[in-house]
Amino acid sequence: MTFEELNIIPSILKAIKEKGYINPTQIQEEAIPVVLAKKDVLGCAQTGTGKTASYAIPVIQLLQLETAAEKRNGIKALILAPTRELALQISECIDDYAKYTRIKHGVIFGGVKQQPQNEMLRRGVDILVATPGRLLDMMNQGCIKLNQIRYLVLDEADRMLDMGFIHDIKKILSKLPVNRQTLLFSATMPGAILSLTKSILKKPVNINVTPQYSPVETIEQLVYFVEKKDKNSLLISILQKAENQSVLVFSRTKHNANKIVRKLGIAGIASEALHGNKSQTSRQNALSNFKSGKTRVIVATDIASRGIDINELPMVINYDLPDVAETYIHRVGRTGRAGNTGTAVTFCSQDERKLVENIQKLMGKKMNKKMFPAKQKTV
Numbered sequence: 001m002t003f004e005e006l007n008i009i010p011s012i013l014k015a016i017k018e019k020g021y022i023n024p025t026q027i028q029e030e031a032i033p034v035v036l037a038k039k040d041v042l043g044c045a046q047t048g049t050g051k052t053a054s055y056a057i058p059v060i061q062l063l064q065l066e067t068a069a070e071k072r073n074g075i076k077a078l079i080l081a082p083t084r085e086l087a088l089q090i091s092e093c094i095d096d097y098a099k100y101t102r103i104k105h106g107v108i109f110g111g112v113k114q115q116p117q118n119e120m121l122r123r124g125v126d127i128l129v130a131t132p133g134r135l136l137d138m139m140n141q142g143c144i145k146l147n148q149i150r151y152l153v154l155d156e157a158d159r160m161l162d163m164g165f166i167h168d169i170k171k172i173l174s175k176l177p178v179n180r181q182t183l184l185f186s187a188t189m190p191g192a193i194l195s196l197t198k199s200i201l202k203k204p205v206n207i208n209v210t211p212q213y214s215p216v217e218t219i220e221q222l223v224y225f226v227e228k229k230d231k232n233s234l235l236i237s238i239l240q241k242a243e244n245q246s247v248l249v250f251s252r253t254k255h256n257a258n259k260i261v262r263k264l265g266i267a268g269i270a271s272e273a274l275h276g277n278k279s280q281t282s283r284q285n286a287l288s289n290f291k292s293g294k295t296r297v298i299v300a301t302d303i304a305s306r307g308i309d310i311n312e313l314p315m316v317i318n319y320d321l322p323d324v325a326e327t328y329i330h331r332v333g334r335t336g337r338a339g340n341t342g343t344a345v346t347f348c349s350q351d352e353r354k355l356v357e358n359i360q361k362l363m364g365k366k367m368n369k370k371m372f373p374a375k376q377k378t379v
Contacts, residue, residue: 084109252320271297
């Protein structure tokens with residue numbers, strides 16, 4: 001199937017062709033017609049399968065066709081995202097898809113000065129991408145009114161609940177028009193999400209294109225059993241063999257991310273840390289350097305990594321294992337995107353073996369086991 005067969009209008013087709021899009025992914029193929037039919041959607045698809053385009057393209061099209069028939073000021077579509085990085089990523093995608101339309105959009109998030117965001121809103125936007133905290137704050141100040149919202153999107157809803165945004169989301173929902181189209185997309189569907197959907201979705205079309213707790217099949221998954229003291233040596237060895245490849249390394253804590261960057265620097269491997277203690281400017285610069293290839297290695301915590309969307313990222317390394325098995329799915333989903341192959345490498349020390357067991361149980365499959373140093377016997 002092609003995007004033309006999905007009845008995408010010429011102005012958007014031109015933009016997505018410039019992006020190199022030819023054939024829609026499965027979530028796009030199934031979701032776009034449903035959104036264009038103005039039905040609510042409960043979409044579950046793995047990270048890296050193209051969820052952003054599956055809702056952004058049809059919402060832009062619906063608004064473009066509506067603005068051609070009427071002129072009404074005010075925010076008409078609201079997209080909620082859990083982190084500033086993801087909000088920026090979504091905004092960049094909308095900028096690409098809507099470049100040949102009349103649709104205006106903006107993005108707001110915390111950690112930066114509010115004044116430029118106020119000025120952007122005064123100029124007027126049709127689509128607003130926002131993190132819940134900053135949105136609620138600006139609503140309370142009277143800077144934002146949501147009484148004309150026709151389309152609501154909750155992206156990575158599971159992550160928003162994990163981060164404790166449920167109360168903010170409920171407050172925001174109470175200010176939205178009852179008559180609206182609501183789209184909820186998530187990589188996993190825990191019970192809390194399903195409970196939320198009952199109160200905000202009206203007869204939704206369920207779209208579940210892949211097993212919830214399984215990374216895409218194009219990702220090779222390896223687990224190295226390694227002593228904690230040897231993790232730095234293993235990381236340096238892998239990065240040296242990876243030569244010029246971009247690599248995303250996950251650390252459980254901000255402190256350890258900084259420590260890993262220092263150790264890599266001593267070994268002559270340039271890298272940057274990405275975590276919540278970094279300023280917004282620093283985080284955006286680090287992401288920009290990584291996406292452009294200027295920085296080959298990024299060491300990130302889970303929250304900071306949510307906006308990293310690089311179609312050809314070949315490798316993800318779990319230096320530290322996450323406490324929650326579902327988080328592993330999000331991490332490794334940074335690679336193997338858009339039909340490309342990828343490698344997910346996990347370091348497992350003695351005290352992390354139970355975490356690996358939990359992940360494998362969740363996925364219903366085993367990772368390929370390796371030892372470091374290689375001469376050690378497999379346990």
